[in-house]
Amino acid sequence: MRQVHPRIADWFAGRGWHVRRHQAEVLAQVGAGHHVLLAADTGAGKTLAGFMPTLCDAAEGVLADGLHTLYVSPLKALAHDIQRGLLAPVAEMGLGLRVEARTGDTSSDRKARQRHDPPHVLLTTPESLSLLLSYPESATMFAGLRYVVVDEIHAMAAGKRGDLLALSLARLQGLAPDMRRIGLSATLADPVGFARWLAPIGEDAALVAGEEGAPADVSILLPAGQRIPWSGHAASWAVPQILDLIRAHRTTLIFTNTRFLAEYTFGLLWDRNEENLPIGIHHGSLSAEARHKVEAAMAGGRLRALVCTASLDLGVDWGDIDLVVQMGAPKGSSRLLQRIGRANHRLDCPSKAVLVPGNRFEFLEAVAAVEAVRAGTRDGEDLRPGGRDVLAQHVLALACAGPFDGAALLAEVRRAAPYADVSEEEWGRVLGFVSNGGYALRAYDRFRRITHGRDGLWRLSHPDLARSYRLNAGIIVDADMVEVAFRNGRALGRVEEDFAASLGPGDTFRFAGLDLEVESLREGALLVRASRRSAAIPSYNGARIPISSHLADRVRAILNDPARWDDFPEDVHEWLAVQARVSVLPRPGELLVESFPHQDRFYSVFYTFEGWPANQSLGMLMTRRMEALGLSPLGFVANDYALAVWGLRPVEDPAALLSPDILVEEFVEWVENSYLLRRAFREASVISGLIERQMPGKRKTNRQVTFSSDLIYDVLRRYEPDHLLLKAAWADARQKMTDVARVAEVLDRAQSAIRHQRLSRVSPLAVPTLTMIGRESMPAGAADDELLLEAEALAAIAMGE
Known part of the structure; x- marks a missing residue:
């Protein structure tokens, strides 16, 4: 069994540390020729565990020139942070390792040099790795690769970035057959499934469990001398108390769920920051220069607080952080664990975090999240088949690197777990699509990207296509x-x-x-x-994070345990107690529907707890069915917990609105005739390379891209309805845009356990949802004062005041 080199063990000892059991086990498993997945708590030294085989190779003097280890992370900030954190130990051990990062922020000159003179260790992202594989010299560059470390594997594997990475790993394994893969994560709900994803098909990955760390110290911040708001998400009430927390700690990391809320929260804090405490802001829309500047300030201990988004969720290790604040609901226990772990980044030191709920439902969600963290329960996205649009992009990337044999590439692709089920017929359709756009588009020369030669190999139709591919490659399709x-x-x-x-x-x-x-x-x-004048805050079209099914189940359990309510703030206890008296509370496994008149309209509130995307989809489907049934619907509004619909006539039988055939009839018609499928098709067209956004020296506007994709969409719908991209768009619409799986959960409950409460007035539980009417299109936090007044008026009616 391979042992830790004495030079490395001495370095640990010199800092009063010791090599942990899981760090040594990763080294031993890799030394035995296995791929490895390490699931360990934040602060357990996962990064050093992942690099332990590399460090030992260097200490033993077995490193050759060229690329030895590839480290892949989901975030540019994480790659740069690992570089900072790795350079010092490498220098102190005298290992002579060259360590460099390669991300979208890296200069073109450095990128070009890295292809011909790579460092021993290259830190990168899935997109940058895929681009590297598109160069002819990639075969030489990666031939001596020994290890690939995939950090925060849970954040990539379940999405299209994971699809791209899985394909790239399959290509790397072909170029360097002895390469071993090492996966790292602190928040895996399904370690066995992710281990299967990590290893090539036909091989296994050994599972290594990390040593347990100190339990996290997590609490919920409550308003001082006031009530928890009925509605809203910005938690602006907490700003004075958060400033007190900043003063009482060395460095505070303040997480928000959106870029808008990051700017909004930062502005509120700065307006009340009379002492001019150094507070920074970090999110993905800031320039690379701005992000690097604030990252350096944090690493140097020059900030007292930093307001940020998911741009700093994963793995960033700034040792001086001693408090994490989560603004608003955490939405998932794994996400919360990741964020909590940024504080006191040591296994034997408890991380400290404070959750700040924006409203009463968010308070219940915060309670559920704290319980999940204390129980060590993880949640997260399920693994799924790979996107065919991503596969098409990968095929084009490899064509840029040089001619390829179709059958050999299919065998390689099938060794990537998300693509193990690709059939010969489907593979032919992928090659045909990359070759000519498919049956309906093959008459257009601009879609001819690869050509099948007499030698049986596929190659680029024109050398200029390589440059075009590299300008447009990527998985994340941003708005203009x-x-x-x-x-x-x-x-x-x-x-x-x-x-x-x-x-x-x-x-x-x-x-x-x-x-x-x-x-x-x-x-x-x-x-x-x-400027010194008050200002608007830009609202971004980012994805909304839905509450996880696990947290939703915990919230329902809390609602049905009155003995727990005594521990809640008085206003929350009263809210739930009056709800139980005038109506009922939604039980686990049951779908509660409340119907009542209000201001000459008839309202029905469905308490699904299935997240905003699923509730939004249900609202669209139900109002269409209400129209067909003559109920004269006027609108709907959705949040993570409930869906409210209203119209001129009452809903007497809610089950009729939720029969299973709604997914067969109304769902298909709605998606095909809405913007959803067109938007999904536009994204698939960009990802697959069918539509190019970037031209040399010029970028197409979103309007131009939409115009082109809509034209192609209409042609394919009419002449080739089973086209590869239409199928890819449907897969995205079902999974990501409509969350159809959770919609189906609601329909199942509606058939077996629906409970319809007819009330004479709005219920207390309905107030947070009804308050959103007319505000749902406004950015979170933009109308807190108006929300407060409207909620209080509704609450007075609901509470019988």
């Missing part, structure tokens, strides 16, 4: 963004084009923690200057 910059050229980041188009000279907005005044919009850039 406009750069925000000062007149001197200093870039602050990017805002969405729709928001920029709504601004004119003299208008103000808040971005990167600054109040800015627009000077002009020209050449794709928003030129600004600093």
Whole structure:
């Protein structure tokens, strides 16, 4: 069994540490020729465990020139943080390892040099790795690769970035057959499933469980001398108390669920920051320069607090952080565990976190999340078959690297777990699509990207296509963004084009923690200057994070355990007690529906607890069925916990609105005739390379891309309805955009356990949902005062005051 090299063991001992059992076990398993998945708590030294075989190789002097180890992470910030954290130990051990990062922020000169003179250790992202594999020299560059470390595997494997990474790993295994894969994560709900994903098909990955760490210290912040709001998500009531927490700790990391809330929360804190405490902001729309600057300030201990989004969720290790604050609901226990783990990043030291609920349902969700964390329960997305649009992109990438044999590439692709089920027929359709766009598009030369030669090999139809591919490759399809910059050229980041188009000279907005005044919009850039006037905050079209099924089940259990309520704040206890008296509370396994009149309208509230995407989809489907049944629907509103519909006539039989055939008839018709399928098709077209967004020196606008994709969509719907991209779009619409699996859960409950309560007035439980009516399209936090007034008026009716 391979042992830790004495030089490395001495380095640990010199810091008062010891090599942990799981670190030594990873080394032993890799030394025995196995792939390894390490599931260990935050602060357990996973990064050093992942690099232990590399460090030992260096200490033993067996490293050759060239690329030895590849480290893949989901975040650019994480790659740069690992680079900072790895350079010092490597230097102190005298190992002579060259360690470099390669991300979208890396200069083109450095990227070019890395392809011909790679470091021993390269830190990168799935997208950058895929691009590297598209170069002819990739076969030489990766031939000597020994290890690939996949960090935060749970954050990638279940989505399209994981599909791309799985395909890239299969290619790397072909180029370097002896390469071993090492996966790392702190929050795996299904370690066995992720181990199967990590290993090539036909091989196994050994599972290594890390040593248990100190239990986290997690609490819920409550309003001082006031009630928890009925509605809203910004938790602006907590700002004075959060500033007190910042003062009482060395460094505080404040997580929000959206970029809007990051800017909004930062602004609230800064407006009350009379002591000028150094507080920063970090999110994905800021410029690379701005992000690197704040990351360096955090690493150097120069900030007292940092407001951030998921851009810092994963693995970033700044040792001086001693408190994490979660603004709003955490939405999942695994996500919360990741964020909590950023504080006191040591296994034997408890991480400290405070949850700040924005409303009463979020308080219940926070209670459920704290219980899940204390129980060590993980949740997360399920693994799924790989996207065919991603497969098409991968085929084009390998064609850029050089000619390939179709049968050999299929065998390689099938060794990636998400693509193990690709049939010969489907593979032929993928090759046909990349070759000519498919049957309905094959007459157009611009879709001819690869050609089948007489030698039986596939190759690029024209060398210029390689440059075009590299300009457009990637999995994340962002909305059109406009750069925000000062007149001197200093870039602050990017805002969405729709928001920029709504601004004119003299208008103000808040971005990167600054109040800015627009000077002009020209050449794709928003030129600004600093302002002291109050400002709007840009709203971003990012995905909404739904509450996990696990947390939703815990919330339902809390609602049905009155003995627990005595521990809750008085206003929450009263809210639930009056609900139990005037109506009922939703039971586990049951679908509660409340119907009541209000202001000359008839309302029905469905307490599904299935998350916003599923409830939004149900609202669209149910109002269509209500129309067909003559109930004259007027609208609906959804949140994570409930769906409210209203109309001119009452719903007498809610089960009739939720029969299973709604997914056969109304669902298909709705999706096919809504923007959802067109949007999913547009994304699949961009990912697959059918539509190019980026041209040399020019980027197509979102309107241009939409126009092109809509034309192609209409042609395929008419002439080739089973086209590869239409199927890919349907898969996305079902899974990501409509969350049809959770919709089906509601329909199942409706058939077996629906409970319809007819009431004479709005119920207490319905108040948070009804308060959203007319506000659902507004950014979170934008109308807190109005929400408060409206909620109090509704609450007075519901509580019988």
